[in-house]
Amino acid sequence: MPYFEIGLCIVGASLFFNAGKLEANAGKADHSVLWASLSVLTSVLALAAGAGWFLWLIAQIALLIAIALGRMLLTRD
16 A cells, blocks of 8 residues: 555645635635645646655645745736
């Protein structure tokens, strides 16, 4: 069983879920489940492509940057 890969998925999902909750505390909409789902999808795609833990981390950072850019574009005044 790929316990390490499952653990990486759980860690990524929980971090993104908590980040969504933190943003919701700042008065914004709560997208924590969406963020966690995107993290799991990113993890599965990265690990299915044969990436190790380092490339998995790079993929999670890229997802965080994509979410930040998307939030900036959607909340323009």
